[in-house]
Amino acid sequence: MTVSGKRILLIISGGIAAYKSLDLIRRLRERGASVTPVMTRAAQEFVTPLAVGALAAAHVFTDLFSRTDEQDVGHIRLARDHDLIVVAPATADLMAKIANGLADDLASAVLLARRIPLLVAPAMNPAMWDNAATRRNVATLRADGVHFIGPMAGEMAESGEAGLGRMAEPLEIVAAIAALLDDQPKPLMGKRAIVTSGPTHEPIDPVRYIANRSSGRQGHAIAAALAKLGADVTLVSGPVTIPDPKGVTVIHVERAAEMLAAVTAALPADLAIMVAAVADWRVAEESDRKIKKKPGESAPTLVMAENPDILKTIGHHEQRPRLVIGFAAETNDVLANARVKLDKKGADYIVANDVSPETGIMGGTRNSVKIVSREGVEPWPDMDKDAVAQKLAAFAAEKLNG
Numbered sequence: 001m002t003v004s005g006k007r008i009l010l011i012i013s014g015g016i017a018a019y020k021s022l023d024l025i026r027r028l029r030e031r032g033a034s035v036t037p038v039m040t041r042a043a044q045e046f047v048t049p050l051a052v053g054a055l056a057a058a059h060v061f062t063d064l065f066s067r068t069d070e071q072d073v074g075h076i077r078l079a080r081d082h083d084l085i086v087v088a089p090a091t092a093d094l095m096a097k098i099a100n101g102l103a104d105d106l107a108s109a110v111l112l113a114r115r116i117p118l119l120v121a122p123a124m125n126p127a128m129w130d131n132a133a134t135r136r137n138v139a140t141l142r143a144d145g146v147h148f149i150g151p152m153a154g155e156m157a158e159s160g161e162a163g164l165g166r167m168a169e170p171l172e173i174v175a176a177i178a179a180l181l182d183d184q185p186k187p188l189m190g191k192r193a194i195v196t197s198g199p200t201h202e203p204i205d206p207v208r209y210i211a212n213r214s215s216g217r218q219g220h221a222i223a224a225a226l227a228k229l230g231a232d233v234t235l236v237s238g239p240v241t242i243p244d245p246k247g248v249t250v251i252h253v254e255r256a257a258e259m260l261a262a263v264t265a266a267l268p269a270d271l272a273i274m275v276a277a278v279a280d281w282r283v284a285e286e287s288d289r290k291i292k293k294k295p296g297e298s299a300p301t302l303v304m305a306e307n308p309d310i311l312k313t314i315g316h317h318e319q320r321p322r323l324v325i326g327f328a329a330e331t332n333d334v335l336a337n338a339r340v341k342l343d344k345k346g347a348d349y350i351v352a353n354d355v356s357p358e359t360g361i362m363g364g365t366r367n368s369v370k371i372v373s374r375e376g377v378e379p380w381p382d383m384d385k386d387a388v389a390q391k392l393a394a395f396a397a398e399k400l401n402g
């Protein structure tokens, strides 16, 4: 995947993350892309047009009513003579304008006049991202086919607050641009996908937890494969040791309850593929102190409570994605169990795999699956997890488009 030769119109809006846009320009140019910068008035409070122009080696457009700029280029042409518009950072304010079709400055006018794909990299305080108004605007933008990279979790520069709101790193944005612009066919362009992956950890006390052997390899590979086909992907991952896939918005969670909250917050979507090995039970009363051995006392008994079923919740949700695919990890009666899950969970397809210890699938790199639907069973040959991911992404594209 490469951005070489691509023409990027970069709109910088006003947030502290604007300093990272300078690095983004450098990264894009060293990979052979050209960058035309547009800055909002607020952006110029954070970085100067001089610095932006020097790094881009290009004129910086700032003013809707500049007579020279309008004569030379014009905001309508600016909106068209490029391969992609990237807004980084995208403030809550600018996203509200795009969602509502406002055009009272150069950036918003260019965005309203666009006929090329748009990628936004939001950056804001977590409270702003969580606000109902922003959530509505994000849902509108997604429904309008706008692509998102981030926001990511992390500490905010200004306040030290943690939560979702940090802008994706420049190289993550470059990867998202490359995924959108490479010359591969993009049958999932304009589609939103949610993928869960990895195990969940259910705490017993501050130092102990209940876990399982899932590595996250299959779910992460599926998220990457969907992004490669043009989908805007949110991956909700439990604790794993593998790296985040490129070009995907990754939300890291620990327990099932957090995974469910992150998945429902990512709705609406066109498809959901639930690959995570979610713990079925959590410890009913998690101790806030380390449980200690006491002389003469017997071993503690853990009382368990049932966790929410994420696939089932999504499969029956009022905003249910058009295509819902689950996995069924079984050690026996694989097909019979998968068929039951199809109905119980409201899924369209269940990818059944036999995870008996002798298969080495759980935690391993290969997978042997069967696609179970109401129409029947389609066995796939034994493949590595990347190949299963690519085949499943193509399968999902065919079902959504066909």
Ligand code: CTP
Binding pocket: 196, 256, 274, 275, 276, 277, 278, 279, 280, 307, 308, 309, 310, 311, 312, 325, 326, 327, 328, 329, 330, 341, 345
């Ligand atoms: N799943 C989920 N939330 C849960 C449990 C499972 O979203 N709390 C999803 C998994 O991601 C997978 C599918 O449901 O897509 C099936 O998971 P599996 O563990 O095989 O099924 P369970 O519902 O846990 O049934 P059982 O353990 O009884 O076989």
